[in-house]
Amino acid sequence: MNAPATPRGRILIRRPTADFAADDGAPAYVLDRPVAGVRVGIRHDGTWRSWQYIARVWADFLRRDGAIPVLLQTGERTGAEGEKTRADLDAWHGEIDCAVSGLGTCGSCTMWSVRDAVGVEATGKPVIAAICEEFVGHARTTASFLGHPELKVLVLPYPLETRPEPELAVIAERYYPRFLALIGARR
């Protein structure tokens, strides 16, 4: 691309930015059936104890409702431990019918929650990302540039961490029906 001539007192420069992928991409999926008998994945990491607590409560609720919770704790992302994490995720994809991936309550954990949700969505299964309110924009941006702009996001209060367990128990109970509705579980 030849640069055109420029008038005196003017210069031509080259634009320094790349083109980014458009915000269209993979579809999201809905469960469209009652949750009973469904294997529901719940992904958490080792960092956020508030989410681990909610995950345990939701696992109990799912069992009560006839579903089979399949919890996965993700580990490190690099080195030998990273390979193990990726293998665990691959195996988990095969064990579940749908999933919730969380918790997004920091920059990288939001990104990984979304990426791991996208990993489920790429297998054609319903999934939602559980993201605290402060990081929802970050989650939607991340989902878009990963080519999954329709990824469903369950918005949780911020901050969750450091709340006492009785408060978390209330939040877990309040948000459980929203989780089921968002993933498309019929009553």
Added chain:
Amino acid sequence: MSGALQSPTIELDDDPEALYELSLAEGWGDGVPLLPPTDERVEALLAATPLAPSHAIGKLPPRHGTATVELAAINAVMAGVAPDAFPLVVAALEALVRPEFNAIALTTTTSSVHPALIVNGPSRDKLRIDYQAGCLGGAAGRGSMTIGRAVSLCLRNVGGQRTGATSRTVFGQPARFGQCFGEWEERSPWPTLAERQGFTRAQDVVTLHGSKGDFPVADTNNDDPRDLACMLAKCISYPLSNYYLELTGDCGQIVVVVNPMWAERFGKAFARLESFQEYLREHAWQPIDLWRPANQEVLRRKSRVDAQGRVYLVNRPEQLVPVVAGGLGSLHAMFLPSWCQSEMQSAAVHAARWTEESLDAALVEARALVRSDGADLILVEADPASARVVLRLDVGDASCATGSCVMPGDALRPLIADLLARRLRGAMDLRLIDPRAVEPGSNAPDPA
């Protein structure tokens, strides 16, 4: 060469403030004035690498924009990178896009982490990479101040990293402007960082470390280098380190920047680098009682507490990476804490189209083509930037009548051009002056 550039052009006033204002409006910059990426400047950088402008170095996170060599050069021009330093920018980007560097997480996290660039190799001084006093900031060598900045601008403009949008860093850090320093190899008692990464001292190598910032330590209380190393290890294993957030101490590295005076002391106590690293690792732990009871429980649940009640920082000695640099004040050291979820990466530069040495080596082979016939090739001119070489054929007394029949210039030239292009890795403009082509009455020989 401007026909090779593909990036869109923008016309603006030939006024330094015009580009500065545009960069602020468009979000291209880091808030500091930039040099205009004119074709002339961009091409000067492109001439310093054998890679084609369209060559894709990789996709830069977080938005996965494709970093072509051309886009890297445009951003490097804006950062103020000198042409001969551009190959280091390319090498840094090559290291950055490797999956184990985990740049996607590094560029999006709430942490302050950012790639710190550490340079080894023979070009360190020529490129003005700071490695002595003030090397982590303030020494103001052009290489140090611009190479890291170019990588940061590439992450911004090619990767789409924008604070508050795709990056959620809470504080950032000064090094997000760009951090690049060299190792004072001559003052290190151990192999250089690049050698430990599998390269040679003859190579220019850049190493990327996901660094959370610069953590200073000082000491005048310890005369025994082992005591000093022990306290250094205790500082590195500070209780709110990222390592104690992790499920294991298995990932990432900590760069320990040791001043030359301490390096000499450590070198006497630990002749082998590995023994120094082992010693640091052995002492890089804290007693579980240091933490409050609830925090102790968290660490226990993560299986981070051993049978002696010690919470080790890292699992392996090689995760503690000494680098010798800094001034000769004998009481300071720095370490660059780890974000943990990123593995240090190194890459060597791609050589420019040729160096003096590589051209000489190629010419030895070219001369062999004609020397068997009693002729020779004389180097008249060589310009790596324009890939132009001028040779004069010296046929001496050789002639077909005496049995030494040197090939005609128009047959010889493509052979030599092909040889040089293969040896010097790139097409070139070869002019071969053949004195036999002089016409009677002419003052100048015709070039082949």
